[in-house]
Amino acid sequence: xxxxxxxxxxxxxxxxxxxxxxxxxxxxxxxxxxxxxxxxxxxxxxxxxxxxxxxxxxxxxxxxxxxxxxxxxxxxxxxxxxxxxxxxxxxxxxxxxxxxxxxxxxxxxxxxxxxxxxxxxxxxxxxxxxxxxxxxxxxxxxxxxxxxxxxxxxxxxxxxxxxxxxxxxxxxxxxxxxxxxxxxxxxxxxxxxxxxxxxxxxxxxxxxxxxxxxxxxxxxxxxxxxxxxxxxxxxxxxxxxxxxxxxxxxxxxxxxxxxxxxxxxxxxxxxxxxxxxxxxxxxxxxxxxxxxxxxxxxxxxxxxxxxxxxxxxxxxxxxxxxxxxxxxxxxxxxxxxxxxxxxxxxxxxxxxxxxxxxxxxxxxxxxxxxxxxxxxxxxxxxxxxxxxxxxxxxxxxxxxxxxxxxxxxxxxx
Numbered sequence: 001x002x003x004x005x006x007x008x009x010x011x012x013x014x015x016x017x018x019x020x021x022x023x024x025x026x027x028x029x030x031x032x033x034x035x036x037x038x039x040x041x042x043x044x045x046x047x048x049x050x051x052x053x054x055x056x057x058x059x060x061x062x063x064x065x066x067x068x069x070x071x072x073x074x075x076x077x078x079x080x081x082x083x084x085x086x087x088x089x090x091x092x093x094x095x096x097x098x099x100x101x102x103x104x105x106x107x108x109x110x111x112x113x114x115x116x117x118x119x120x121x122x123x124x125x126x127x128x129x130x131x132x133x134x135x136x137x138x139x140x141x142x143x144x145x146x147x148x149x150x151x152x153x154x155x156x157x158x159x160x161x162x163x164x165x166x167x168x169x170x171x172x173x174x175x176x177x178x179x180x181x182x183x184x185x186x187x188x189x190x191x192x193x194x195x196x197x198x199x200x201x202x203x204x205x206x207x208x209x210x211x212x213x214x215x216x217x218x219x220x221x222x223x224x225x226x227x228x229x230x231x232x233x234x235x236x237x238x239x240x241x242x243x244x245x246x247x248x249x250x251x252x253x254x255x256x257x258x259x260x261x262x263x264x265x266x267x268x269x270x271x272x273x274x275x276x277x278x279x280x281x282x283x284x285x286x287x288x289x290x291x292x293x294x295x296x297x298x299x300x301x302x303x304x305x306x307x308x309x310x311x312x313x314x315x316x317x318x319x320x321x322x323x324x325x326x327x328x329x330x331x332x333x334x335x336x337x338x339x340x341x342x343x344x345x346x347x348x349x350x351x352x353x354x355x356x357x358x359x360x361x362x363x364x365x366x367x368x369x370x371x372x373x374x375x376x377x378x379x380x381x382x383x384x385x386x387x388x389x390x391x392x393x394x395x396x397x398x399x400x401x402x403x404x405x406x407x408x409x410x411x412x413x
């Protein structure tokens with residue numbers, strides 16, 4: 001058994017795709033004394049974080065903030081817009097798309113699960129778990145829905161289990177091309193504040209996100225970004241809801257307050273996180289994540305190992321999934337790396353468990369963080385007896401040297 005007070009020297013390398021490391025600046029903000037959540041100081045804090053989250057979602061419309069995990073915001077999105085027995089079109093891109101589909105079933109909805117069929121010959125993994133959303137399949141299905149039974153299309157923006165970031169604008173175009181009235185709901189729990197996300201421009205009706213990824217906070221806050229169409233749908237929705245109901249929250253949020261007790265100190269942290277992101281500017285935030293992802297994937301290619309996402313056009317800037325050779329238990333490898341180097345990597349989930357691990361490159365990172373991470377993985381691979389084609393550490397250093405951060409951020413400005 002591991003003692004709860006076991007703290008090895010040096011900082012633990014938390015390189016899972018979330019929760020991501022929390023910067024000291026945010027930890028200090030969260031340590032402020034708790035204040036009266038009905039007092040004037042809190043109202044000012046509430047208005048600030050609500051306005052800041054609209055900027056991060058790139059929307060002019062309401063953003064609802066819950067004291068809950070991203071799973072709660074999934075439920076809120078469905079409960080506020082759907083009625084018992086409603087049909088949904090959901091797209092299987094990995095473990096989290098699957099969990100959202102299971103939730104829809106438990107809520108008494110009728111989700112139809114689209115997927116890319118077949119098994120990838122090179123890796124033996126499901127094709128649908130190596131690719132992003134295929135917008136043309138959504139368009140085909142919506143065109144066939146002559147009686148308009150499908151009330152919503154639900155997709156995952158950045159599939160945390162696989163490392164694929166789907167083209168949400170293409171999904172919007174597919175819905176429009178089919179002339180279908182379905183709502184567009186998007187899970188951007190791991191995408192927000194890492195990968196470009198444009199709620200209004202892409203015509204998303206409900207977006208779902210959480211605090212523990214690109215926002216660099218501990219788990220415990222989740223979000224729904226709304227559209228006028230979603231708010232109108234909520235008026236006709238008949239699924240039971242009380243805590244999740246948008247109407248009361250949106251109304252009282254106008255003055256910076258909530259209808260229940262909010263998580264005050266996490267909102268202090270959110271305020272600080274928004275300052276950090278918006279001071280740098282969202283284009284620069286997206287550019288540094290993209291650069292980190294490109295560098296880590298250069299390392300994986302140098303090792304000669306497959307990248308979980310098979311479509312280069314949708315490689316995630318948030319994480320990279322690495323497929324281990326046949327017969328190599330990815331979880332045993334992860335455990336060795338954790339034990340020897342105090343480095344946490346993401347496990348394979350669902351249909352890819354034991355066949356891959358995930359390297360997170362999001363939030364409070366820098367070049368040296370990732371060089372050390374890749375070094376730990378490379379040492380672990382060698383200790384585990386995995387044959388490597390070359391040095392991923394050298395490939396990563398070469399990439400970063402040839403693509404200096406200053407130049408990337410300047411180009412993004």
